[in-house]
Amino acid sequence: MADTELTGAEIVVRCLAAEGVEHVFGYPGGAVLNIYDEIYKQDRFQHILVRHEQAAVHAADAYSRSTGKVGVALVTSGPGATNAVTGIATAYMDSIPMVVVTGQVPTAAIGMDAFQEVDTVGITRPCVKHNFLVKDVRELAETMKKAFYIAASGRPGPVVVDIPKDVTQHSCAFHYPETISMRSYNPTSKGHAGQIKRAVQMLLEAKRPVIYTGGGVILGDAAAQLTELARLLGYPVTNTLMGLGGYPSPDPLFLGMLGMHGTIEANMAMQHCDVLLAVGARFDDRVIGNPKHFQKEARKIIHIDVDPSSISKRVKVDVPIVGDVGHVLAEIAKFAQAADHGPDQEALKAWWAQIELWRSQDCLKYDRASPLIKPQYVIEKLYEVTQGDAFVTSDVGQHQMWAAQYYKFAKPRRWINSGGLGTMGFGLPAAMGVQMAHPGAPVACITGEGSIQMNIQELATCKQSNLPIKIILLNNGYLGMVRQWQEFFYEERYAESYVASLPDFVKLSEAYGHVGMRIEKPEDVEPALRRAFGEYKDQLVFMNFLTDPRENVYPMIPAGKGLSEMILI
Amino acid sequence: MRHIISIMMENEAGALSRVAGLFSARSYNIESLTVAPTEDASLSRMTIVTRGSDEVLEQITKQLNKLIDVVKMQDLSDGDHIERELMLAKVKATGEHREEMKRIADIFRGRIIDVSDKTYTIELTGTGAKLDAFLEAIDPVAIMEVVRTGTSGIGRGDRVLKI
Numbered sequence: 001m002a003d004t005e006l007t008g009a010e011i012v013v014r015c016l017a018a019e020g021v022e023h024v025f026g027y028p029g030g031a032v033l034n035i036y037d038e039i040y041k042q043d044r045f046q047h048i049l050v051r052h053e054q055a056a057v058h059a060a061d062a063y064s065r066s067t068g069k070v071g072v073a074l075v076t077s078g079p080g081a082t083n084a085v086t087g088i089a090t091a092y093m094d095s096i097p098m099v100v101v102t103g104q105v106p107t108a109a110i111g112m113d114a115f116q117e118v119d120t121v122g123i124t125r126p127c128v129k130h131n132f133l134v135k136d137v138r139e140l141a142e143t144m145k146k147a148f149y150i151a152a153s154g155r156p157g158p159v160v161v162d163i164p165k166d167v168t169q170h171s172c173a174f175h176y177p178e179t180i181s182m183r184s185y186n187p188t189s190k191g192h193a194g195q196i197k198r199a200v201q202m203l204l205e206a207k208r209p210v211i212y213t214g215g216g217v218i219l220g221d222a223a224a225q226l227t228e229l230a231r232l233l234g235y236p237v238t239n240t241l242m243g244l245g246g247y248p249s250p251d252p253l254f255l256g257m258l259g260m261h262g263t264i265e266a267n268m269a270m271q272h273c274d275v276l277l278a279v280g281a282r283f284d285d286r287v288i289g290n291p292k293h294f295q296k297e298a299r300k301i302i303h304i305d306v307d308p309s310s311i312s313k314r315v316k317v318d319v320p321i322v323g324d325v326g327h328v329l330a331e332i333a334k335f336a337q338a339a340d341h342g343p344d345q346e347a348l349k350a351w352w353a354q355i356e357l358w359r360s361q362d363c364l365k366y367d368r369a370s371p372l373i374k375p376q377y378v379i380e381k382l383y384e385v386t387q388g389d390a391f392v393t394s395d396v397g398q399h400q401m402w403a404a405q406y407y408k409f410a411k412p413r414r415w416i417n418s419g420g421l422g423t424m425g426f427g428l429p430a431a432m433g434v435q436m437a438h439p440g441a442p443v444a445c446i447t448g449e450g451s452i453q454m455n456i457q458e459l460a461t462c463k464q465s466n467l468p469i470k471i472i473l474l475n476n477g478y479l480g481m482v483r484q485w486q487e488f489f490y491e492e493r494y495a496e497s498y499v500a501s502l503p504d505f506v507k508l509s510e511a512y513g514h515v516g517m518r519i520e521k522p523e524d525v526e527p528a529l530r531r532a533f534g535e536y537k538d539q540l541v542f543m544n545f546l547t548d549p550r551e552n553v554y555p556m557i558p559a560g561k562g563l564s565e566m567i568l569i
Numbered sequence: 570m571r572h573i574i575s576i577m578m579e580n581e582a583g584a585l586s587r588v589a590g591l592f593s594a595r596s597y598n599i600e601s602l603t604v605a606p607t608e609d610a611s612l613s614r615m616t617i618v619t620r621g622s623d624e625v626l627e628q629i630t631k632q633l634n635k636l637i638d639v640v641k642m643q644d645l646s647d648g649d650h651i652e653r654e655l656m657l658a659k660v661k662a663t664g665e666h667r668e669e670m671k672r673i674a675d676i677f678r679g680r681i682i683d684v685s686d687k688t689y690t691i692e693l694t695g696t697g698a699k700l701d702a703f704l705e706a707i708d709p710v711a712i713m714e715v716v717r718t719g720t721s722g723i724g725r726g727d728r729v730l731k732i
Contacts, residue, residue, distance in 0.1 A: 125587060130637040
């Protein structure tokens with residue numbers, strides 16, 4: 001077929017369609033009007049109109065997190081782009097594949113301080129995997145192809161494509177490349193065979209092994225390979241906040257989440273293991289705390305990651321394996337099965353006995369007899385009512401940690417939260433992206449009264465797009481995590497952590513056309529949830545749970561401390 | 570330890586700022602940075618002089634390789650290499666200084682490339698240390714202006730950075 005002449009705006013739309021994009025989250029404005037005009041004329045993908053560009057990017061991000069596809073957001077120049085930056089940085093920190101198309105002022109106006117002009121490529125450079133400014137319509141199609149390729153391959157991440165308005169008007173012959181190859185970018189996929197063999201040997205000689213896995217297992221769709229290997233060896237598994245769902249939480253090999261608010265058994269096993277298999281995780285400060293304290297105990301570390309720069313960054317590693325985690329895990333399982341001896345069963349038995357001793361401390365216990373609603377109880381009930389099968393998004397703070405601790409994720413891509421950047425305001429727009437990707441599936445947004453107000457305008461988007469999200473507001477009247485740190489480390493000086501003048505959330509939800517509920521007593525928690533997921537299944541329900549204002553997240557490792565220095569309840 | 574990193578990257582707009590931005594964002598040290606296109610107009614060659622521990626250098630190398638525009642790179646200090654820097658120094662050339670400056674420039678194999686009745690402009694090429702030594706050898710009050718390019722480097726023998 002002969003290449004047809006198309007305008008830049010048509011090319012953008014055709015490229016998105018060619019990539020199989022079904023949903024674009026965005027907000028129109030001057031610089032992208034040509035693109036919106038083409039969107040109006042097509043029916044290949046659906047555009048979801050948000051109420052703030054930050055929400056468009058979070059929604060596209062969570063769409064990707066819950067599906068594995070590349071999320072797409074479209075915003076205008078200037079403030080459209082700057083509003084998107086928080087969303088882009090959020091996706092960057094958690095390595096989420098996303099393409100953000102930003103409008104730009106016409107090429108002739110660039111640098112003239114034109115209306116709604118910002119240096120988008122400059123502003124986003126530190127928080128994207130890569131970005132492009134397309135100055136010639138003839139480069140547009142190939143740039144879009146590169147953007148999708150870069151976003152999704154290797155260690156994924158957001159890519160920004162900045163398109164000046166005149167480029168969307170100009171036309172050229174359209175040809176969308178089927179494949180792309182770049183001499184400067186060739187991510188490694190297969191792990192080094194020699195290193196894999198060394199790893200297997202080290203694993204089989206372990207006396208006190210631990211498998212520690214992060215978001216890389218989710219992003220690399222390697223949950224099945226991880227589960228197979230862990231069960232083959234019978235080794236304990238712990239997940240980071242980003243890795244939850246990578247291993248089925250209800251499984252006895254699972255020690256729970258590790259890190260600042262991890263379980264005793266996970267943190268102690270991590271600290272005292274002799275061989276550590278780290279998979280798609282990066283030993284960050286919220287996971288191992290102080291690296292000096294971590295390195296006090298001698299252990300061998302095997303680290304599998306698709307990104308070489310994640311290896312030996314905070315902690316020196318003995319066996320680095322760069323590659324796709326799923327592929328490497330499968331190879332390890334294959335070699336382990338073929339080895340002449342299996343794990344040291346005697347040592348393993350003693351190690352598990354020690355772990356069970358830690359586990360018996362039941363570090364996630366809380367006061368179940370309290371007359372106040374305990375936030376943990378709400379999460380446990382949510383787990384029961386949704387039979388552990390909901391998509392759960394969260395904002396940032398105490399409620400996020402409780403959700404991570406008490407909702408036992410059994411499958412990957414069900415737990416959607418901003419782990420790296422810790423972006424308050426993420427939860428509701430994220431739930432929108434998830435619900436768009438999974439119509440009919442239960443989607444719960446666990447939030448706090450601080451976080452929800454950072455993007456509460458999106459209740460209107462939910463109405464316009466008929467998104468029956470269930471908002472679980474754990475309302476303790478405080479910026480809870482700030483309050484907790486002030487209680488522990490600032491002698492109870494609660495500087496600006498009390499959020500006075502909260503709106504009436506029931507009326508507010510109703511004003512947006514949704515169902516609002518206010519739940520004050522523990523015995524009303526379960527019925528409210530049942531109604532929300534039953535009777536009101538097809539509507540957005542905003543549940544305002546008034547929870548114990550003084551509840552804290554335990555265990556807790558204070559910042560800068562080590563894994564074995566937990567504060568317990 | 571001092572390292573000279575040689576980078577071959579796509580000659581794209583903004584490529585330099587990606588490298589410079591990486592160094593500032595991750596608080597790596599840059600002692601000097603030079604960049605220019607190569608015989609292949611689609612490629613730029615950049616030389617960065619940096620300092621850091623082995624761990625920091627390992628991260629610098631990995632982070633640079635991670636930049637999409639970086640095609641290839643090499644730590645020249647890992648093997649035999651040559652480094653050169655060009656300096657243009659404008660010095661006072663009056664009275665006793667006039668002879669003295671000429672003499673010192675000769676000793677350092679510098680060339681006087683511009684002369685006025687009061688000044689010499691001396692062109693000097695060498696390692697950074699040699700240029701430093703020249704500046705220490707002359708009377709500091711005679712120095713009017715100094716312009717240095719920063720270090721460029723290349724591997725010795727068949728050690729080649731090429732795609």
